Amino acid sequence: MPYVLGIDIGAGATKAAVCRRTDGPRPGWGPAQPVTLGLRSRTVSSGLAMTPEGDVVPADFGRAPAATSVGGYLHRVGDSLPMLFGGDYFPAHGLVAALARWVVDRVWQQLDEPPERIALAYPSGWGNGRLHLVHSALGEADLAQTALVTRARAVVESHQAAGRVPAAGGMLLVYRIGGSTCEVSVVGSHGPGRLELLGSAESTDVSGFDLRDATPAAARAVIQSTVDLALHTLSACGVARGDLSAVLIAGGSEDVYSYVSDSLFAAFPVPVLRDPDPPMTVAAGAALAVRPQVRRPAPPPAATAAAIAPELSDLASLPTGSWPEIARDGRTPDRPPRPPVDVAAVRVDGR
Numbered sequence: 017m018p019y020v021l022g023i024d025i026g027a028g029a030t031k032a033a034v035c036r037r038t039d040g041p042r043p044g045w046g047p048a049q050p051v052t053l054g055l056r057s058r059t060v061s062s063g064l065a066m067t068p069e070g071d072v073v074p075a076d077f078g079r080a081p082a083a084t085s086v087g088g089y090l091h092r093v094g095d096s097l098p099m100l101f102g103g104d105y106f107p108a109h110g111l112v113a114a115l116a117r118w119v120v121d122r123v124w125q126q127l128d129e130p131p132e133r134i135a136l137a138y139p140s141g142w143g144n145g146r147l148h149l150v151h152s153a154l155g156e157a158d159l160a161q162t163a164l165v166t167r168a169r170a171v172v173e174s175h176q177a178a179g180r181v182p183a184a185g186g187m188l189l190v191y192r193i194g195g196s197t198c199e200v201s202v203v204g205s206h207g208p209g210r211l212e213l214l215g216s217a218e219s220t221d222v223s224g225f226d227l228r229d230a231t232p233a234a235a236r237a238v239i240q241s242t243v244d245l246a247l248h249t250l251s252a253c254g255v256a257r258g259d260l261s262a263v264l265i266a267g268g269s270e271d272v273y274s275y276v277s278d279s280l281f282a283a284f285p286v287p288v289l290r291d292p293d294p295p296m297t298v299a300a301g302a303a304l305a306v307r308p309q310v311r312r313p314a315p316p317p318a319a320t321a322a323a324i325a326p327e328l329s330d331l332a333s334l335p336t337g338s339w340p341e342i343a344r345d346g347r348t349p350d351r352p353p354r355p356p357v358d359v360a361a362v363r364v365d366g367r
Contacts, residue, residue: 023137030061031298048304107149107153141216166201174266175289181205181261183207192267219245227239262287265289267298
């Protein structure tokens, strides 16, 4: 069954979700569903290891010692210095593409066919320079058709698809707390698939890891600094608190949601919303963002506009046809084209 794939590479764990095409009298796309990537978990480590055979795999899949794995490369994208990995030096954007390639191959093996479209979520504050590097690396990994989607947009798409916020109109504050950072973004929604990122800020001083063993008082104090960051970001975008339609939460772990929700609710006089599975919100929203528009046959002449049920919202940022399917290059559909991907090393003189 055709599907689209969303990938969320976090500091500690990587997640994936798919939307499958539905057949029948009203063809469309089903809801986003998590994909099990790990051996015993639906997530895999974002750290990468190199096997004795030279294959690049998630650290929890490798047989090499943990000390030889590499992590933290997502926040090194754009740095001039490469990263030491497997006895050689690699650009950070190449490592991002390597993990994305592994996820695509893993899902392909499970679902017995390649995805129609792929979306990779990235930190909302990235500029064109970093995006160009990642896009180039994805091309080298045979993933040139991958859409790059801001995490903020992915969160909004996920909430809109579930009907928690309206698809048209409204100013939204997106709050995502990850393993190593907290990201807040201001997004304007102008209709299905029409989202405008007004501003985004990221704090590396606060993370989900910091809150795991914190006392309630300490957790609230740490979270308050992120609320202050959200207020500052909102003000910098020229948006008043009363102009917001909702605050959307994503990421993090269950034990911190009550503190986050309470702190945000006290600061913003609007609904504070999260979906039932916040760690998967970004991956699910990325998949939702690239669903192709379903083309329906023209209705019979006797049918009136009022009698025609509206089709699924087209949440893709580009029209159908702008994202080509993955080329199979004559390969059989039951195995990925090149598992696992090779990453080109960067030679550094004097190192």
